[in-house]
Amino acid sequence: MIGAAYSIPSVLVFVTSAMLILVGAIGVISVKNPVHAALCLIMTLFGVAVAFVAQSADFLAAVQIIVYAGAIVVLFLFVIMFLGVDRREHIHFEPLVGQRAFAAVGVAITVGGLIALMARSHWVSGASSVTTKLSSGGGNVKELGTAVFTTYLFAFEATAALLIIAVVGAVLLARRESATQGEESA
Amino acid sequence: MNVPAAWYLVLAAGLFGIGAFGLLTRRSALIMFMCIELMLNAVNLTFVTFSRTLNDISGQAIVFFVMVVAAAEVTVGLGIVVAVFRRRSSTSVDELSEMKG
Numbered sequence: 212m213i214g215a216a217y218s219i220p221s222v223l224v225f226v227t228s229a230m231l232i233l234v235g236a237i238g239v240i241s242v243k244n245p246v247h248a249a250l251c252l253i254m255t256l257f258g259v260a261v262a263f264v265a266q267s268a269d270f271l272a273a274v275q276i277i278v279y280a281g282a283i284v285v286l287f288l289f290v291i292m293f294l295g296v297d298r299r300e301h302i303h304f305e306p307l308v309g310q311r312a313f314a315a316v317g318v319a320i321t322v323g324g325l326i327a328l329m330a331r332s333h334w335v336s337g338a339s340s341v342t343t344k345l346s347s348g349g350g351n352v353k354e355l356g357t358a359v360f361t362t363y364l365f366a367f368e369a370t371a372a373l374l375i376i377a378v379v380g381a382v383l384l385a386r387r388e389s390a391t392q393g394e395e396s397a
Numbered sequence: 398m399n400v401p402a403a404w405y406l407v408l409a410a411g412l413f414g415i416g417a418f419g420l421l422t423r424r425s426a427l428i429m430f431m432c433i434e435l436m437l438n439a440v441n442l443t444f445v446t447f448s449r450t451l452n453d454i455s456g457q458a459i460v461f462f463v464m465v466v467a468a469a470e471v472t473v474g475l476g477i478v479v480a481v482f483r484r485r486s487s488t489s490v491d492e493l494s495e496m497k498g
Contacts, residue, residue, distance in 0.1 A: 221400045229408050236412055236435050240419030245427050252431050255412070259438045262405060266449040268457050271441075271464075278464055283434065283471050290475045291427060294482045314421035322414035326407055334403045335450040342455040351454065358458045370465040377469035384476035387483075 224265045231258025249287045256280050267345060270352045405446040413439035426478050426488045430471060437467050 231254055238251030256279045263272035342362055343354050359367055416435030423429055441460045448456025478488055485492060 217400050225400045225404055225408075232408065232412055233415070236415040236419075239428070239431050239435060240415060240423060245425060248428055248431055252434060255435060255438065259442055262408070262442055263445055265400075266405070266445050268445045268448070268460070271445065271457055271460050274461070274464060275441075278468060279434075279438075283468060286471060286475060287427065287431065290478060294479065294488070311422050314418055317421070318414045318418045321417065322410050325410050325413075329403070329406055329410075334401075334406060335447055337447075337451055340452045342453055342458075345448065345452050345454055345457075351457070354454045355457055355461070358454045359461060362455070363458050363462070366462055370462055370469075373469050374465065377472045381472045381476035384473070385479045 221265065224261065228258045228261035228265065231255065231261065233258075245291045246288065249284055249291065252287070253280050253284050256284070267351065269350050270355055402446050402450040406443060409439045409442040409446065412436075412442065424489045424491050426474075426481070426490050429490065430474050430478075434467065434471070437463060 235251045235253070235255030235258060239248045239255065242248050242251060256275060260272040260275040260280075263269075263275060343358055345351050345354065413436050416432045416439060419432035419435070420429050423432065441463055444456040444460045444463070446456075448454065448460075481493065482488055
């Protein structure tokens with residue numbers, strides 16, 4: 212039935228990425244050990260990269276693996292091990308009564324409403340190819356680069372400033388207290 | 398024929414929901430940051446799906462910027478977690494209650 216309507220490879224790729232994404236995401240929110248949660252997060256990020264490749268976003272899939280799995284998750288793991296917080300959290304302890312139930316209901320309403328809204332409005336609507344067309348096969352790094360460095364040049368420069376501010380802020384935040392006190396007393 | 402965009406959009410909505418549920422229920426600040434990453438990835442997946450369906454490169458350019466902002470957010474967030482952990486040797490957000498009236 213499905214194979215008759217859609218090509219089998221695309222269905223297989225979708226099912227693979229969906230399994231990776233959902234299993235990893237459920238792992239992140241359900242395991243007790245933060246190290247295991249970070250490893251489940253890598254699984255989800257790989258699944259999203261598979262979905263990117265299936266939708267002709269090859270460059271973004273590579274960036275997803277390099278930046279997310281290669282830098283952000285390593286940063287998470289580094290902080291977990293640096294702080295030594297890899298002991299288990301009491302996951303069944305619930306200080307606020309009914310918090311899980313309220314969260315589940317709120318999330319169900321939000322996601323259900325989102326899906327119902329999209330289903331009523333033909334899923335994707337809008338003008339086609341406003342900025343630049345995706346390239347027809349063979350990768351779209353050139354189109355993406357042109358868009359980032361022309362149409363979105365201001366945003367690109369702003370992210371450069373944002374990254375510098377973030378790095379300086381992180382260094383200031385994570386600096387040892389004794390160093391600042393030493394400067395003040397001197 | 399390729400898989401329709403609706404499947405990917407529903408998958409992204411589900412991923413966003415799982416991330417939101419984790420953010421609302423977990424107490425470790427580190428796990429909450431991971432849940433925010435899940436939600437950002439769900440939005441990225443939606444952008445790429447729209448980009449493919451509308452045959453427009455803008456969606457992918459925006460995903461690029463979302464990734465940069467996510468990297469900056471994680472850097473500052475983990476800096477805050479380290480600073481908080483130094484003072485009270487815990488990453489549980491329940492214990493940060495000095496501002497409670």
